[in-house]
Amino acid sequence: MADTATIARPYAEALFASAKPSDLDVWSKQLEELAAFFENKELLALANNPKLSTNDLVTLVEGLLKTKPSEALANFLKLLANNHRLVALPEISKQFSAMKNKSEGAAEALITSAFPLEGSALTDLLKSLKKHFGGKDLRPTVIVDPNLIGGVHIQVGDEVLDGSIRARLAQMQTNLSA
Numbered sequence: 001m002a003d004t005a006t007i008a009r010p011y012a013e014a015l016f017a018s019a020k021p022s023d024l025d026v027w028s029k030q031l032e033e034l035a036a037f038f039e040n041k042e043l044l045a046l047a048n049n050p051k052l053s054t055n056d057l058v059t060l061v062e063g064l065l066k067t068k069p070s071e072a073l074a075n076f077l078k079l080l081a082n083n084h085r086l087v088a089l090p091e092i093s094k095q096f097s098a099m100k101n102k103s104e105g106a107a108e109a110l111i112t113s114a115f116p117l118e119g120s121a122l123t124d125l126l127k128s129l130k131k132h133f134g135g136k137d138l139r140p141t142v143i144v145d146p147n148l149i150g151g152v153h154i155q156v157g158d159e160v161l162d163g164s165i166r167a168r169l170a171q172m173q174t175n176l177s178a
Contacts, residue, residue, distance in 0.1 A: 005095070008088040012095035015076065024100045028093075030065070030073055035093035037064055038086055047086045054081040061086075098157075101139070109138040110155040114148040114164065129154065132161075 019027050037043050047057060058077045062069055069077070080086050101107050109129060111117065117125070126138055133156055145153075149165035 004088055004091045007085060008091035008095055011076075011080070011085065011088065012092045012099065015092070016096055016099045018072070021103075024103075026070075027073075028097055028100055030067075030069060031089070031093035031096050033065060034061070034077075035090040037061065038089040044087060047081075048084075054078065057081050057086075104137070105135075106137040106139055107133065107156050109140045110143070111140050112143045112145050112148065112153040112155075112164075114144070114146055114150050114152075116144055117142050117152070125152070129156070133159075 015027065015031075016024075038047070046052060046060075055078075058074065058081050061077055062074060077086075080089065080092075097108065109126075111122075111125070122140065122142065126140060129138055130136065136156075138156065147166060149169070151164040151166075151168075152161075153164050153167070154161040
């Protein structure tokens with residue numbers, strides 16, 4: 001079976017190509033909301049139930065949304081349901097967001113810190129990261145993980161910067177055992 005990323009790519013590309021630049025934020029938010037639904041195992045099982053018609057499934061999903069979906073989104077959901085690709089929605093959302101960010105000269109930054117990171121500390125970190133990543137606007141998501149002991153672990157796209165104490169201790173252990 002094909003990789004989920006491979007399955008999701010043409011859907012995300014078609015959706016991105018058909019969306020107006022002014023609609024990108026709305027589409028991105030709605031896709032994120034849908035993606036969260038399809039990370040739920042019970043809803044996935046329901047989506048794969050052959051006794052549930054496509055129209056009933058789409059109606060159910062539309063009812064779960066906070067706002068009434070646009071006609072284009074409803075048609076997109078029907079297309080995915082007809083092709084048994086609703087399971088790919090989380091990956092479609094991820095790829096759509098990446099295309100949106102690239103078109104806007106931005107990137108998602110996942111920052112894992114040993115302690116809460118906010119205010120001027122976060123602003124200063126984002127300034128230095130912006131220089132490191134070629135001036136891209138970074139949209140941070142901060143996660144607190146006390147297992148890092150100290151420092152931060154940053155992921156932007158496929159690039160990782162690990163300045164955590166845990167990583168330094170692991171490197172020191174490797175060096176000492178060599």
